[in-house]
Amino acid sequence: MSAVPLGMPSFPDAAREATRNPTLRRNLRHATHTIRDRRAAAVAELDDWAELRAAGAAIKDRTLRHLDTYLEQAEAAVVAAGGHVHWAADAAEANRIVTDLVRATGETEVVKVKSMATQEIGLNEALAEAGITAYETDLAELIVQLGDDRPSHILVPAIHRNRTEIRDIFRDAMGEWGIPAPDGMSDDPRELAEAARLHLREKFLRAKVGVSGANFLVAETGTLVVVESEGNGRMCLTLPETLISVVGIEKVVPTWRDLEVFLQLLPRSSTAERMNPYTSTWTGVTDGDGPRAFHLVLLDNGRTSILADEVGRQTLRCIRCSACLNVCPVYERAGGHAYGSVYPGPIGAILTPQLRGTGSAVDASLPYASTLCGACYDVCPVAIDIPEVLVHLREKVTAQRGHVIERSALRAAAWAMRDPKRYTALQRAAAAGTRALHPRRLPLPGWGKAWTDTRDLPAVPKESFRTWWQRRDTSGGTK
Amino acid sequence: MTDSRARILGRIRTALAGTERTTPAPAEPIARDYRDSHTDTGLVELLAHNLADYRARVHHATETDLPDLIARLLGSRGAHTLVVPPGLPDGWLPTAAGLRAVRGTDLSAAELDAMSSVLTGCAVAVAETGTIVLDGGPGQGRRMLTLVPDHHICVVRTPDQVVASVPQALRRLDPRRPQTWISGPSATSDIELDRVEGVHGPRALDVVLLVPPGGA
Numbered sequence: 181m182s183a184v185p186l187g188m189p190s191f192p193d194a195a196r197e198a199t200r201n202p203t204l205r206r207n208l209r210h211a212t213h214t215i216r217d218r219r220a221a222a223v224a225e226l227d228d229w230a231e232l233r234a235a236g237a238a239i240k241d242r243t244l245r246h247l248d249t250y251l252e253q254a255e256a257a258v259v260a261a262g263g264h265v266h267w268a269a270d271a272a273e274a275n276r277i278v279t280d281l282v283r284a285t286g287e288t289e290v291v292k293v294k295s296m297a298t299q300e301i302g303l304n305e306a307l308a309e310a311g312i313t314a315y316e317t318d319l320a321e322l323i324v325q326l327g328d329d330r331p332s333h334i335l336v337p338a339i340h341r342n343r344t345e346i347r348d349i350f351r352d353a354m355g356e357w358g359i360p361a362p363d364g365m366s367d368d369p370r371e372l373a374e375a376a377r378l379h380l381r382e383k384f385l386r387a388k389v390g391v392s393g394a395n396f397l398v399a400e401t402g403t404l405v406v407v408e409s410e411g412n413g414r415m416c417l418t419l420p421e422t423l424i425s426v427v428g429i430e431k432v433v434p435t436w437r438d439l440e441v442f443l444q445l446l447p448r449s450s451t452a453e454r455m456n457p458y459t460s461t462w463t464g465v466t467d468g469d470g471p472r473a474f475h476l477v478l479l480d481n482g483r484t485s486i487l488a489d490e491v492g493r494q495t496l497r498c499i500r501c502s503a504c505l506n507v508c509p510v511y512e513r514a515g516g517h518a519y520g521s522v523y524p525g526p527i528g529a530i531l532t533p534q535l536r537g538t539g540s541a542v543d544a545s546l547p548y549a550s551t552l553c554g555a556c557y558d559v560c561p562v563a564i565d566i567p568e569v570l571v572h573l574r575e576k577v578t579a580q581r582g583h584v585i586e587r588s589a590l591r592a593a594a595w596a597m598r599d600p601k602r603y604t605a606l607q608r609a610a611a612a613g614t615r616a617l618h619p620r621r622l623p624l625p626g627w628g629k630a631w632t633d634t635r636d637l638p639a640v641p642k643e644s645f646r647t648w649w650q651r652r653d654t655s656g657g658t659k
Numbered sequence: 660m661t662d663s664r665a666r667i668l669g670r671i672r673t674a675l676a677g678t679e680r681t682t683p684a685p686a687e688p689i690a691r692d693y694r695d696s697h698t699d700t701g702l703v704e705l706l707a708h709n710l711a712d713y714r715a716r717v718h719h720a721t722e723t724d725l726p727d728l729i730a731r732l733l734g735s736r737g738a739h740t741l742v743v744p745p746g747l748p749d750g751w752l753p754t755a756a757g758l759r760a761v762r763g764t765d766l767s768a769a770e771l772d773a774m775s776s777v778l779t780g781c782a783v784a785v786a787e788t789g790t791i792v793l794d795g796g797p798g799q800g801r802r803m804l805t806l807v808p809d810h811h812i813c814v815v816r817t818p819d820q821v822v823a824s825v826p827q828a829l830r831r832l833d834p835r836r837p838q839t840w841i842s843g844p845s846a847t848s849d850i851e852l853d854r855v856e857g858v859h860g861p862r863a864l865d866v867v868l869l870v871p872p873g874g875a
Contacts, residue, residue: 411860
């Protein structure tokens with residue numbers, strides 16, 4: 181996974197900042213509550229939702245248990261259909277492969293379908309370093325790109341922006357990237373969508389290279405599936421001469437038939453629709469229809485280490501629907517940026533520390549960015565037990581790193597206790613020197629104050645147990 | 660490249676070393692206790708309802724009425740140029756003066772951008788989700804044809820081309836053919852998570868449910 185954003189504070193620090201921003205909180209509350217009720221209604225239409233969910237989880241689990249077999253099968257099928265397959269062990273390798281492929285076409289710009297995998301590896305930045313401009317074409321990604329912003333939601337990366345903010349971004353920045361926003365554009369979502377249509381159309385029509393991710397990769401046929409709403413995906417997948425798709429290795433599903441489960445689970449969980457407006461499927465290349473060259477880049481970038489953890493493994497079932505974000509009380513208040521990764525919300529709190537490790541302050545704090553209320557598990561269409569993985573990761577964080585103060589205190593205690601004479605001497609010194617100085621109260625600052633203000637510390641005895649015991653023995657006291 | 664392939668597959672095998680695996684993989688059963696469909700009757704009505712719910716405009720016609728209906732749909736938008744894919748029945752085309760029907764075989768994306776409307780058939784339609792699926796077969800053409808013009812008229816033969824559910828639709832389709840599943844006109848939920856119609860794909864979608872002679 182790409183590096184932690186520079187200077188990224190831990191989740192509690194970032195969240196504290198975010199919760200002080202009333203516009204952000206209002207935007208998030210409005211959007212998440214709108215989608216919550218609609219998702220529930222879309223799910224309630226299917227009386228076999230529980231069975232679909234169980235099948236979705238079972239298919240993903242079986243796929244993961246045989247991931248090597250299915251990837252080899254997918255590779256063979258894509259190649260047989262005229263595609264090329266590349267394997268990328270990490271972000272740097274994936275970026276290098278894509279950059280080389282674009283360079284080989286002689287082009288210096290690409291159009292992009294929204295893709296979590298390419299965000300995860302920081303592809304746009306890598307392409308920019310190589311002098312290649314990547315145009316994001318999803319409306320929300322466009323808002324983020326034009327606003328020089330970071331995504332804050334898996335499905336709707338600009339969820340933290342309201343219509344007026346979006347209008348201002350379009351008005352100020354569209355001209356720098358291409359066709360400017362129409363004069364007098366209001367903040368009506370229809371007019372904003374129209375501005376995006378005009379701005380991007382000339383880019384679609386001239387683009388020679390498209391870059392995408394994929395929602396599913398069918399092993400038996402080599403078919404890729406992209407699920408979208410706006411038609412920008414269709415533009416990028418069909419108009420360019422060369423198509424490059426970067427796909428996480430966990431996106432593979434065994435059979436064409438398996439799509440019958442996921443094409444029911446995903447749209448209802450994600451945008452609360454019976455079906456999303458457009459789904460594209462393609463297998464290799466087709467004469468006279470769509471790109472003439474197709475490259476599939478299979479991405480590991482930490483996924484195999486998640487696979488190795490038997491509790492954490494279920495994280496790889498995720499189909500990136502974002503239902504867990506929309507119901508999470510922590511996400512609703514903290515917003516997506518506080519998670520310090522392209523994967524925010526409950527799924528991000530388990531996915532990011534597993535992909536990236538827990539070396540940074542933000543990554544070590546992510547397993548704690550939850551109240552363990554379980555709403556995320558209830559809505560997850562592939563039944564990922566996010567609270568279970570959170571608790572598992574908390575154990576790992578504590579075991580591997582420990583709290584710095586706690587660990588050094590324990591180390592000092594171990595040194596003192598290893599030698600009885602040293603222990604006694606230290607204890608006496610401590611008793612004589614400090615017992616009288618112990619405060620009756622521990623005045624903590626900030627929100628700790630609410631606890632300490634009303635509670636006294638237990639009184640410290642005048643002498644230690646050992647001193648008392650020895651004194652009692654030598655004085656020949658009663659037994 | 661070859662090295663990374665071996666490395667990733669090796670990591671997967673190491674990661675799964677402690678996991679019990681039955682081989683071959685497909686021998687591990689999946690409990691598919693979900694329904695094959697949620698509706699058995701009234702499929703055409705349900706399709707019409709769900710299409711309209713996502714802002715497609717729905718019409719009914721017999722093959723005889725079809726050219727006139729299409730002429731009216733084009734006329735109401737002031738459309739002058741109509742793209743048609745190879746294999747579309749000639750009898751569907753309106754004969755109105757001033758309308759130019761263009762075979763879309765060789766048009767570039769830029770040329771398609773200058774066209775008012777496109778008329779196609781489909782491979783299958785899904786009643787429960789209000790979805791039409793195009794697979795590049797006769798009367799459907801390349802994917803680009805139904806993407807670049809701003810107005811798409813799609814004819815569905817009822818009841819033959821209508822299935823109830825997603826599982827039934829997948830069984831009818833060949834994964835080797837490039838497919839586009841369309842559920843209403845282009846839309847976005849990107850502004851405040853509220854659905855707005857009309858971004859990059861056709862902003863107007865007319866679906867004609869073709870009634871067989873003598874009624875369905």
